[in-house]
Amino acid sequence: MAPQGSRAPLEFGGPLGAAALMLLLPATMFHLLLVARSGPARLLGLPPYLPGPEALWSPWALLLWLTWLGLQAAFYLLPARKMAEGQELKDKTRLRYPINGFQALVLTALLVGLGVSAGLPLGMLTEMLLPLAFVATLTAFIFSLLLYLKALIAPASALAPGGNSGNPIYDFFLGRELNPRICSFDCKYFCELRPGLIGWVLINLALLVQEAELRGSPSLAMWLVNGFQLLYVGDALWYEEAVLTTMDITHDGFGFMLAFGDLAWVPFTYSLQAQFLLYHPQPLELSMASVICLINAVGYCIFRGANSQKNTFRKNPSDPRVAGLETISTATGRQLLVSGWWGMVRHPNYLGDLIMALAWSLPCGVSHLLPYFYLLYFTALLVHREARDEQQCLQKYGLAWREYCRRVPYRIVPYIY
Numbered sequence: 001m002a003p004q005g006s007r008a009p010l011e012f013g014g015p016l017g018a019a020a021l022m023l024l025l026p027a028t029m030f031h032l033l034l035v036a037r038s039g040p041a042r043l044l045g046l047p048p049y050l051p052g053p054e055a056l057w058s059p060w061a062l063l064l065w066l067t068w069l070g071l072q073a074a075f076y077l078l079p080a081r082k083m084a085e086g087q088e089l090k091d092k093t094r095l096r097y098p099i100n101g102f103q104a105l106v107l108t109a110l111l112v113g114l115g116v117s118a119g120l121p122l123g124m125l126t127e128m129l130l131p132l133a134f135v136a137t138l139t140a141f142i143f144s145l146l147l148y149l150k151a152l153i154a155p156a157s158a159l160a161p162g163g164n165s166g167n168p169i170y171d172f173f174l175g176r177e178l179n180p181r182i183c184s185f186d187c188k189y190f191c192e193l194r195p196g197l198i199g200w201v202l203i204n205l206a207l208l209v210q211e212a213e214l215r216g217s218p219s220l221a222m223w224l225v226n227g228f229q230l231l232y233v234g235d236a237l238w239y240e241e242a243v244l245t246t247m248d249i250t251h252d253g254f255g256f257m258l259a260f261g262d263l264a265w266v267p268f269t270y271s272l273q274a275q276f277l278l279y280h281p282q283p284l285e286l287s288m289a290s291v292i293c294l295i296n297a298v299g300y301c302i303f304r305g306a307n308s309q310k311n312t313f314r315k316n317p318s319d320p321r322v323a324g325l326e327t328i329s330t331a332t333g334r335q336l337l338v339s340g341w342w343g344m345v346r347h348p349n350y351l352g353d354l355i356m357a358l359a360w361s362l363p364c365g366v367s368h369l370l371p372y373f374y375l376l377y378f379t380a381l382l383v384h385r386e387a388r389d390e391q392q393c394l395q396k397y398g399l400a401w402r403e404y405c406r407r408v409p410y411r412i413v414p415y416i417y
């Protein structure tokens with residue numbers, strides 16, 4: 001049986017904060033979905049109407065959603081080009097993960113392409129966003145409940161460092177088990193990268209197709225948003241192995257926060273800019289589009305450069321690409337980079353991600369705040385995440401971490417933060 005009442009400090013405002021977030025996050029998602037299609041599209045105003053049960057519930061949406069999850073699960077189970085090992089666990093073992101996420105993206109694209117050429121009305125998906133978001137939220141609640149119950153019979157070594165406070169609301173939100181698996185099927189790893197991320201680009205594509213049907217051709221702004229976000233998702237799946245060292249996989253349990261985040265929040269709120277553009281077309285000059293492409297390229301280079309530098313260094317510090325970089329030794333035997341990207345700020349990858357977030361909103365113009373929701377939310381998420389990571393690194397590396405902070409004083413934005 002799992003031990004109750006572990007002493008990890010409570011995060012997210014404890015049980016009260018967790019309860020509030022479980023109500024607030026779905027409410028915000030539905031607010032955004034409703035406001036994006038309303039005339040005034042005011043982020044801070046009331047939603048234009050409150051949807052009744054008939055607008056939220058559709059058996060077709062449920063069927064479509066379950067088919068989607070089943071399809072992505074089947075792709076996950078296909079033979080992988082590589083099996084990667086995760087970080088060492090409490091019991092000194094390492095889990096193995098299939099690296100076939102990019103393959104799943106390509107197979108999905110082929111299947112959707114075949115469907116569209118056979119007359120599948122992809123644009124119709126945009127009419128189903130509300131009921132789809134509703135079934136995704138319902139799935140996240142049910143799934144989190146099953147995961148909570150599963151953790152009751154998990155060995156103590158399988159539990160996450162947080163999420164085992166003994167308070168059921170808090171533990172349900174944060175997640176109790178670190179890597180819940182059904183045989184070799186890793187639930188958290190699957191959800192983090194497949195149904196939500198690939199679902200996000202599919203929703204974007206459906207919005208582009210619908211715009212072409214309504215207005216004759218997709219707008220330049222819609223092309224940019226689709227292209228940038230496809231690059232981001234393609235990159236995540238191409239470098240899939242890197243997700244194994246993120247705090248979601250190595251530290252956080254699998255509970256409502258990640259289940260809802262992965263399955264509902266990512267596809268339905270990350271596609272907000274494309275949703276906004278379908279209902280509020282925005283003119284975009286070619287010169288402005290070029291500047292926005294440049295901003296996205298700068299953000300992507302920083303994001304990819306920083307993530308790859310750290311991953312290469314963690315895999316093999318003597319790799320010629322990173323061997324010349326300056327480092328600090330820590331008592332754990334691991335080293336910290338203090339030059340290159342990681343000598344500029346302590347989270348250069350967050351900086352790149354934020355610059356890209358800006359580039360995704362700019363094609364929507366500056367007349368509305370709504371398309372900038374992602375940038376605002378993401379800034380808050382990364383500032384909070386940076387503080388959590390800082391705490392974990394201080395615990396792991398002690399004095400060496402303090403020395404790193406002294407030498408690299410800025411967290412995310414040079415000379416500002």
Ligand SMILES: NC(=O)C1=CN([C@@H]2O[C@H](COP(=O)(O)OP(=O)(O)OC[C@H]3O[C@@H](n4cnc5c(N)ncnc54)[C@H](OP(=O)(O)O)[C@@H]3O)[C@@H](O)[C@H]2O)C=CC1
Nearest residue numbers: 245246247307310335336337338342349350353385389393
């Ligand atoms: N689009 C989205 O919604 C989201 C995107 N992201 C993105 O996910 C990516 C991963 O983020 P995340 O997991 O939060 O954090 P990071 O990839 O930044 O990983 C942090 C870890 O890196 C290691 N590290 C920190 N500093 C150094 C250093 N100087 N030298 C070597 N190793 C160091 C430490 O782990 P250790 O020493 O143990 O290796 C630390 O715990 C980011 O690019 C982020 O932008 C994140 C959240 C949401």
Ligand SMILES: CC(C)=CCC[C@@H](C)[C@H]1CC=C2C3=C(CC[C@@]21C)[C@@]1(C)CC[C@H](O)C(C)(C)[C@@H]1CC3
Nearest residue numbers: 025192235236243246248257258260261262265266
């Ligand atoms: C508000 C809310 C519901 C919070 C949950 C947070 C999640 C939405 C995010 C936590 C970490 C994430 C990561 C990605 C997507 C968003 C979530 C799940 C990510 C898969 C996006 C693509 C990147 O390239 C990435 C693989 C580095 C990234 C990993 C973290």
